[in-house]
Amino acid sequence: MLAPLPTPATPRKPAADGGSSAPRSSREPSGTAAQGIIPRNLADVLEPRSLCYGVPAGPGWADCAFLTGPHGVARSLARVARAHPGASPEVAASYLANWYSAAVVAPAVASYVLLRRVPDLTPARMSLRVLDSGWFDRTALHRPVGTVLADALPAEGGDEHARPPGDGPDRVVGDLAALRGVLVDEVLAHLSPFVRELRARVRLGYPALWGAVAAQCARAFLLTERATGDPEAGRDEADAFFERAAPTMRARPRWHEFVHRGRPYIGMRCGSCCLAHRLGDEYCTTCPFTDDTERERRMRAWIDTQGHGGLAV
Numbered sequence: 001m002l003a004p005l006p007t008p009a010t011p012r013k014p015a016a017d018g019g020s021s022a023p024r025s026s027r028e029p030s031g032t033a034a035q036g037i038i039p040r041n042l043a044d045v046l047e048p049r050s051l052c053y054g055v056p057a058g059p060g061w062a063d064c065a066f067l068t069g070p071h072g073v074a075r076s077l078a079r080v081a082r083a084h085p086g087a088s089p090e091v092a093a094s095y096l097a098n099w100y101s102a103a104v105v106a107p108a109v110a111s112y113v114l115l116r117r118v119p120d121l122t123p124a125r126m127s128l129r130v131l132d133s134g135w136f137d138r139t140a141l142h143r144p145v146g147t148v149l150a151d152a153l154p155a156e157g158g159d160e161h162a163r164p165p166g167d168g169p170d171r172v173v174g175d176l177a178a179l180r181g182v183l184v185d186e187v188l189a190h191l192s193p194f195v196r197e198l199r200a201r202v203r204l205g206y207p208a209l210w211g212a213v214a215a216q217c218a219r220a221f222l223l224t225e226r227a228t229g230d231p232e233a234g235r236d237e238a239d240a241f242f243e244r245a246a247p248t249m250r251a252r253p254r255w256h257e258f259v260h261r262g263r264p265y266i267g268m269r270c271g272s273c274c275l276a277h278r279l280g281d282e283y284c285t286t287c288p289f290t291d292d293t294e295r296e297r298r299m300r301a302w303i304d305t306q307g308h309g310g311l312a313v
């Protein structure tokens, strides 16, 4: 399949959402309780999405217990279909699977890699803000507690930014493998009912739906390079994550590594097609059906469109 235009990892944020999804201050208040400061490196990795603490109020917000249930999934699918005339139910479901899972896993993965902290992803304790297009631009953790690696706990009187203020105790684990296990369990527990609801409504199988989740997990790991400066760290963490997440996320992405303008990059070949090009004339940088040469050409072009600090994902 030929690509008329280079594109980012799939499916991307709708351009129509423009300014409303622009990067926000990490201190921007939006909740009604337990607001805290999002560490700068975490905020940088998540852009153009953003994260806040507390129970949010205002238009567009819904809690994840609703969004993962039958009424929430039906409403989200209808919104995506309305915003994208001509989208089949399967295309709408693929977009929703990618966008919803990204809004849930991106903060969790980035927090795990950068802070060695896994937030509580219980659906009733999280909310997302949805735009008219169906894209989710903000994630709220109602209670900034979770599971933390013992070594990552701040010393008494230490850096307040290293830990979000909480209203309850954190769970502490002693090693990274245990923390990774918590991350996998939290992600699968949150997203399983959501994927089941989608599966019951459209002709997409579990490999495709969990493949969308896996793609967003992999992308979240690779984007931590924005903070670490190390392209291999996110890749290695992702490999360990997928080892624990099998067999549910069987259709995980494979890595596509190359050097561009003298710098190493890591991109992805997704485990399943996201159906993104059916809604536009652009093709994916992560397409599993194109050959390596064409995929790499798309990724090089995508890197160049981003300017300094651009990544392959």
Ligand code: SF4
Residues within 6 Å of the ligand: 001, 010, 272, 273, 274, 275, 276, 277, 278, 282, 283, 284, 286, 287, 288, 289, 290
């Ligand atoms: S076949 Fe699927 S993954 Fe490949 S470009 Fe088209 S929509 Fe994207």
